[in-house]
Amino acid sequence: MTDETASDDTGPEDDTPADIGATSAAPQGDQPTRAGFVALIGEPNAGKSTLLNQMVGAKVSIVTHKVQTTRARIRGIAMHGPAQIVFVDTPGIFRPRRRLDRSMVAAAWGGASDADIVLVLIEAHRGLTDGTQAILDQLVQLGRGTPVALIINKIDRVKAEELLALSQKLNEAYPFAETFMISAMKGHGCQQLRGWLAKTLPESPWLYPEDQIADLPMRMIAAEITREKLTLRLHEEIPYQLTVETEGWEEKTDGSARIEQVVYVARQGHKGIVLGKGGETIKAVGQASRVELEEFMGRRVHLFLQVRVRENWENEAERYDEIGLNFRDGDEGRS
Numbered sequence: 503m504t505d506e507t508a509s510d511d512t513g514p515e516d517d518t519p520a521d522i523g524a525t526s527a528a529p530q531g532d533q534p535t536r537a538g539f540v541a542l543i544g545e546p547n548a549g550k551s552t553l554l555n556q557m558v559g560a561k562v563s564i565v566t567h568k569v570q571t572t573r574a575r576i577r578g579i580a581m582h583g584p585a586q587i588v589f590v591d592t593p594g595i596f597r598p599r600r601r602l603d604r605s606m607v608a609a610a611w612g613g614a615s616d617a618d619i620v621l622v623l624i625e626a627h628r629g630l631t632d633g634t635q636a637i638l639d640q641l642v643q644l645g646r647g648t649p650v651a652l653i654i655n656k657i658d659r660v661k662a663e664e665l666l667a668l669s670q671k672l673n674e675a676y677p678f679a680e681t682f683m684i685s686a687m688k689g690h691g692c693q694q695l696r697g698w699l700a701k702t703l704p705e706s707p708w709l710y711p712e713d714q715i716a717d718l719p720m721r722m723i724a725a726e727i728t729r730e731k732l733t734l735r736l737h738e739e740i741p742y743q744l745t746v747e748t749e750g751w752e753e754k755t756d757g758s759a760r761i762e763q764v765v766y767v768a769r770q771g772h773k774g775i776v777l778g779k780g781g782e783t784i785k786a787v788g789q790a791s792r793v794e795l796e797e798f799m800g801r802r803v804h805l806f807l808q809v810r811v812r813e814n815w816e817n818e819a820e821r822y823d824e825i826g827l828n829f830r831d832g833d834e835g836r837s
């Protein structure tokens with residue numbers, strides 16, 4: 503598949519939020535409903551997206567073993583008895599260098615400062631790193647009395663006896679309201695966390711219909727799924743230097759969807775790498791993405807990918823809108 507494959511079709515784009523596959527529980531008895539936002543913050547690779555998907559029970563945020571996979575704030579919605587918990591997955595917090603990095607880190611802090619509860623994720627086997635310490639220092643400045651809980655993730659990677667000392671050390675570094683030891687991947691400890699969140703959120707009417715699981719438009723989720731497949735397949739720096747946009751979305755009369763996406767790369771040389779020999783890389787990416795899209799949407803998908811070189815895409819405001827970031831947040835001196 504080459505860059506000539508996409509047509510100029512500009513069919514109606516699907517802006518409806520993802521609303522399939524949710525499991526929900528109606529309010530019981532005369533308990534008041536509760537609802538609110540729970541921000542997941544932490545260093546890149548801490549497992550924020552994995553936890554979000556585990557809590558929602560569906561894959562709404564992409565996960566890879568590479569750092570800085572999540573770019574924008576992604577909301578996933580979980581019901582627990584009378585509580586509606588809206589998780590906000592944020593980009594990992596690290597020292598930003600590029601405009602895109604600065605916008606990502608600003609989105610993460612924006613997510614934390616708007617939240618009713620903040621969860622700080624750390625990796626059990628890495629302990630209290632400089633990066634986590636910097637996050638805790640900044641949280642102190644955030645103040646506001648928002649409950650902040652510590653989530654020690656990836657407990658499957660360490661011995662149980664190491665956890666107590668780690669928990670103590672972290673609680674000395676910051677006055678956490680609560681500490682949870684979990685494995686987001688395996689689900690250990692997640693039920694207790696869900697229960698605590700449900701009772702700690704403020705009394706409030708639900709913020710979304712009870713069967714909705716994410717509030718990203720389908721066309722953005724579709725672009726993220728393709729970006730995940732590219733990230734998994736490409737090596738080194740290239741995944742950080744590309745972006746994916748859904749340009750065309752057409753509902754076919756047979757119930758299938760025709761989706762056209764553009765992969766923007768920063769260099770001519772990257773285009774060849776993304777296409778692969780005889781187009782085999784982009785073809786494999788397209789196939790993997792289509793299979794996942796079909797599973798997510800529960801219907802047939804025809805996916806067309808095109809690769810475009812846009813040297814300066816990281817400095818184009820329009821590209822930021824498409825991935826849900828604020829371009830101005832990337833201005834020098836703003837993060």
Ligand SMILES: Nc1nc2c(ncn2[C@@H]2O[C@H](COP(=O)(O)OP(=O)(O)OP(=O)(O)O)[C@@H](O)[C@H]2O)c(=O)[nH]1
Pocket residue numbers: 544545546547548549550551552553564565566567568569570571572573592593594595655656657658659684685686687688
């Ligand atoms: N062993 C183990 N691995 C985990 C666990 N949770 C997440 N991971 C892995 O850690 C890696 C990073 O997970 P993500 O959920 O993408 O991390 P993130 O914090 O969203 O990363 P960024 O998008 O870079 O901010 C992936 O390879 C996950 O499979 C866990 O509980 N145990």
